[in-house]
Amino acid sequence: MSALRQDSLFDGDYPLTREDFRDIAAMLYADARIHLTDSKASLVYSRLIKRLRALNLESFADYCALLREDEDERAEMLSALTTNVTRFFRERHHFEHLSSRVLPNLLAQARRGGRVRLWSAGCSSGEEPYSIALTILEQDPRAADLDVKVLATDIDPRMVARGRDGIYAEAALAEDIAAPALQRFFLREGAQRRAGDELRKMVAFRRLNLNGDWPMRGPFDVIFCRNVAIYFDDATQGALWEKFADKLSPGGWLYIGHSERVDGPASARLSSAGVTAYRRNAEPSGDAP
Ligand SMILES: C[S@@+](CC[C@H](N)C(=O)[O-])C[C@H]1O[C@@H](n2cnc3c(N)ncnc32)[C@H](O)[C@@H]1O
Incomplete structure (x- = not known):
């Protein structure tokens, strides 16, 4: 049985609510046109939780508020959420x-x-x-x-x-x-x-x-x-x-x-x-x- 809170997309130490996820996805789309579906909730959680900890924030809602006013953190978020997998002579x-x-x-x-x-x-x-x-x-x-x-x-x-x-x-x-x-x-x-x-x-x-x-x-x-x-x-x-x-x-x-x-x-x-x-x-x- 899932223990997910009703409004939570991903329940870790800090619940990631639908609204938080929507806010993050909207900012990423506005900045880079990268499209996040709900299936990426656990990826968003695992990549951004390090930022919450580094910044001593208590919730994703606080992180979203910071993202709205801090361009540098928006760039950090972009770096954290882009997938950079590559190798020499790939394909x-x-x-x-x-x-x-x-x-x-x-x-x-x-x-x-x-x-x-x-x-x-x-x-x-x-x-x-x-x-x-x-x-x-x-x-x-x-x-x-x-x-x-x-x-x-x-x-x-x-x-x-x-x-x-x-x-x-x-x-x-x-x-x-x-x-x-x-x-x-x-x-x-x-x-x-x-x-x-x-x-x-x-x-x-x-x-x-x-x-x-x-x-x-x-x-x-x-x-x-x-x-x-x-x-x-x-x-x-x-x-x-x-x-x-x-x-x-x-x-x-x-x-x-x-x-x-x-x-x-x-x-x-x-x-x-x-x-x-x-x-x-x-x-x-x-x-x-
Ligand atoms: C998976 S890597 C692909 C690297 C390489 N092209 C390859 O195939 O191995 C995807 C790269 O696209 C970049 N990327 C994502 N959105 C972008 C955008 N809107 N403009 C430019 N680069 C972007 C990411 O930062 C990431 O480094």
């Missing part, structure tokens, strides 16, 4: 596709003096953008001296800082990166390694809310936005796919997460072109290039 088939189908032309363009731009949107702690840069460097070891850049953005400033630091446990790196690349592109620091100069030269980290304004100019030849849109509702996802279509160059590629799908009006401009890979149609006919 490896995208990197194989990038390497075999996309980079040969882009790097030839860069060697002729052209500009190549890739974007890891929702980059978490940096494993994804560095994996993109490693894929590029594997194909052209001189790429760091060409005009080939990877923009790495995330809403969570802590993740942006970790990506910029570029320090990872040796064991985590060794699981996903072949030894020669690991030794060449990461510098040993005890039981950790730090991204070396070539990777740093290619990857730039910035804080960016995907559901806010995008100040960057673009266009991008390739966008990775994987395992991010899954946290948004359908309308937010639809708007995001359209913004990506706007920011991609014609013929540019979009990679999304394994459980995501481009839907809505953007599907007229982004054609499915492989497993969770899409290509922006040539303008203006709407036909795939």
